[in-house]
Amino acid sequence: MRTLWLLLLGCAASACVGNFSNDDLEFLNALPAREDLMARLPGSEERAGTRGPGQRVARLAVGEASQFYLNTHDASDIFNAGLDALLSRLELIQTEPPTTRALGKRIWGPMTLDASGTHEVRLLMTRKGRVFDYRLEVRRTGSGEAGWWTFLEGIFQADGGLRRGTGAVHLQIGAAVANGFDLGWISEQGQEWLSTQERLDIVYQTRTLPLRVEMNFVSAQAKREFQYTYRQLPDGLGEMRFFLRADLLPGERREDLSVLSRWTRDGAGVARAEVTGGDVTEGLEETQVECWDTGFQLTYRQRSWNAAPEGSPEACPDVSALGP
Template identity: 45%
Template sequence: MRHLAMACLCLAAAACGGDFSNDDLEFLNALPRREDLAAKLPPSSEGRAGGGLTTRKAALVVKLGEASELASETDETGRNFNAGVDGLLTLLENIRNASPTTREPDRRVWGPFRDDKHRDFEVRFVMERQALRFDYRLEYRRRGEGDLDWWAFLTGHFESDAGIRKGTGAISLDVKRAREEAFETDLEALDRLDIVYQTKALPTRVEMVFTPAGGLVQATRYTYREAEGGVGEMKFQLPGTDLVAGGRLEDVELTSRWAPDGRGAGTLLVLDGDITGAKYTECWNALGRVTFLARSWDFFNPTEGNRSTCPDFSALDE
């Protein structure tokens, strides 16, 4: 993302200074902030031990009181999710600190300016308003080209619903188009990066999708939800994980939920592998230690520990 951030720093530096009108602020408030989209991980997640599911053989050979691999996997994935959010939103934060170059009744433009990281290109940021919907684009063209030659690297929209920054929106990076334009990025492994979100009602929802280049590998999808009381949920898939002793690796879907105090619960659904269709549930305390577990395939000892140690996550139930 560093090239995008540099481009918008260029826009911000060239357009800085001056006052914002109330109408300018209405445009700028349509741009999402980190706190709107980032996963709210508990403070205890930074210090918890464990290597995650992908670093351990037969990951579901777990005992009560041990470090939870599901908790560790949740913490790591949450931090990676937030890194992706930061990469996209850093450039929007830079735009928010700059005055528009052009003001029209329902349109604002920052630029065009020369991009110091891509000296053959010019860059501009465009926002347009129609009723309660705002559309925006980070656009490039080669120096000397005309108005019809602008192409969008980043696109986004926001439709307000219940006040400032409350509504629905999306942000997309078209890496494939940049590649076709011979525009260098540091995202060559991707064709697209998409974020879709709703902040108008609880539980809020943010979905991030990484589409690999070439279409040979399935897109990676992460979904984060947050409900009343600060409880959070992350859902994602882990392909090729060695969950149980056997001849095949498992493709699993992990749904993790956590409370602000660091306690949590995770459910693994096995999509493919030695135990396809199996379901595993685990709860952990604020230190990330297992307090309860349940294995759907174990008829003799299906549960261990005390289920009452699992937090109440009913606020996330739909």
């Protein structure tokens, strides 16, 4: 009876309705859930300062809004938007019972995703023991069986309770662009950027704490261009690692930017940024450390190119529970 209630609670969180069997619910609870994976950064509703996307702020001083907090917030927005592009399609399918049931197998669809009816989707899932494989396929309405192509594919190994385990999902950006399929926020980044991206990979574990989610945008040249890693502890401590390869300094070569941001339940945080490679002098790295308080105001900053720090490092919060 306890297992049945857990399954029903998990399905309720995913907005399931209709005639579902207990086995159906086990399949559905193997799919990634937005509330389990999204980044939660304190102050999401009341950001320090006001600015539009992509706008830069003037030089900051101790006591002013922390630029690194704002950058971390932007990174978490992108992280959550990437999840939304992937998970929103899966959530729409979960509102209906499967159209095909077989031993160790479920199929949902074909069904349309929106009022325009231009595309149909179907979800195919298989189960072997506690391992679930799934594939979301898309086709233009009326294109027949040969019109199906894979939009995303994933795997989940259940372990540790309701929606607990390890999983991986791969969203095929290149295939979606080639087939004229809208990717929501990802499509809004522009055709030039989209044409360079092949895939969005997400690897996650919800089996034990800290929860961990890693997101990689993989270019058509199979190179890592953008990477986000998010961790969350039960006491409210959080961490986001952000990686970007781009031309950041004067010169023709691209540098690697790595940012590690950590925060406490009440919103205070510390971040460290490193720029290496490219036009940075060989063997050196440009670094910057910044701390902010519960009001997201800058309390400390140290730059490798400026010997004099601003503020005191004692003002930085204790985030040692997250490790080195």
